[in-house]
Amino acid sequence: MTESRSKVRRAGPLTYRGGAIPTTTTDQRLLDRRGPTDWVHTDPWRVLRIQSEFVEGFGLLSEVGQSVSVFGSARIRPGNPHYAVGEAVGRRLAEAGYNVITGGGPGLMEAANKGAQEAGGTSIGLGIELPFEQMLNDYVDVGVTFRYFFVRKTMFVKYSQAFVVLPGGFGTMDELFEAITLVQTGKVTRFPVVLVGSEFWGGLCDWIRRTLLLEGVISHDDPGLMHLTDDPDEVVEIIRKSHVDLARQEFEADQVEATAADIEAAERSGNGT
Template sequence: MRGKYLPATTTDQRLLDKDQDTDWVHTDPWRVMRIQAEFVEGFGTLAELGPAISVFGSARLKHGSDLYAMGEEVARLLVDAGYAVITGGGPGAMEAANKGAHEAGGTSVGLGIELPFESGLNDYVDLGVNFRYFFVRKTMFVKYAQGYVVLPGGFGTLDELFEALTLAQTQKVTSFPVVLIGRSFWEPMIEWLGTTVLEHGMIAASDVARLQVVDTAAEAVQAIVKENAVIAASRPE
């Protein structure tokens, strides 16, 4: 720096100045450090997790509903199959899956997000991390999971679903099973993808084929286990 760009004070002066303003904590360079810290915390917490499946679904599912019970069951069966269960740590489908994993004696993981209408992790999370940034949280969902099981849900659920499909389509992740539970809920979307979107040349038939649609928790877990066994067998020794 030269001329008018020379600072009037040194970096050490600004660091040690007790009267400095605090606006700097809200600037983009400081946000980069917060983002880095979130990645470090997530990686450090989950690095030794072992095989896991991310379970998604609506935060609006009511306790005692059929879909809530489905979330509990799929988590129990995933634990029986040797997987930890990862959710967004919130209410509804997330709580159901965490509850099923916790009560089955498995590892129940919750990756929470700072939202104005959700507070904290649900009571069934055994291993939890809270995030400020969606994109950091999404990285953890994919990096530490060997597949997705997706219950019916809204924008957040669809966002996670299509994020995984995009990563698979662009080969950022390879051989990543995605299983949707609830034919009556998901098949209209599958039909739209396989007709309108496919016929316009926006996707390939293989993109649609990535999605497996089932009706029961047992079918979902069976599909996950089967595809992961195929993936494991195809890896070079």
């Protein structure tokens, strides 16, 4: 073995030998401000950014309590009937004791945040970095802006007990169908998804029943994963009823499990084991 191949340097978990040994140490490279900055755009560095966004999001939302995510178009402005409905939905949710989480942008997100804030509730905005400027709206009490859509989506799902979907475009439908898919596949505990606006969403609901269901590409019960209403008060009632039903199901499941455990214990006792 040549002398160069016999040289070894260990840098943390890494081992270098021979000509592969760096000419500088890790500390030297960390503290040296000279050289290219392309490393901040590499995938390993992005992993750290992604991790930091999860940490910030979890830290912000972990203690907010019961919350409902409200989605809707950023393009609908005050004066539009949908905006008034968005305000009413945010207000009713806050009055019922729910925090309101939106994407933090303008339009119907702003409407829901406004309704919640004016009713004395906690209004939360989860913004996203976009190619065009978009600030968190003025009715957000607590907010954070994410770089990555998938991190933001995780926050919506993890910290919400229900989804309310106001009229909207591709982004709104993306959130809608992701939520339904997660519930359908059992990836999340079943929670209500409420569509607000029968005239706006009615055609989509009909297509799901008449095409997807009839073609056999969804199950018979899948259309029931969505509730359709025009009434903000009914939105709250649907969510409350769903939570009561879920609590009852969990209680009954616990009772069955406890009974089975008692029977097993009794059988062991009777057998002298």
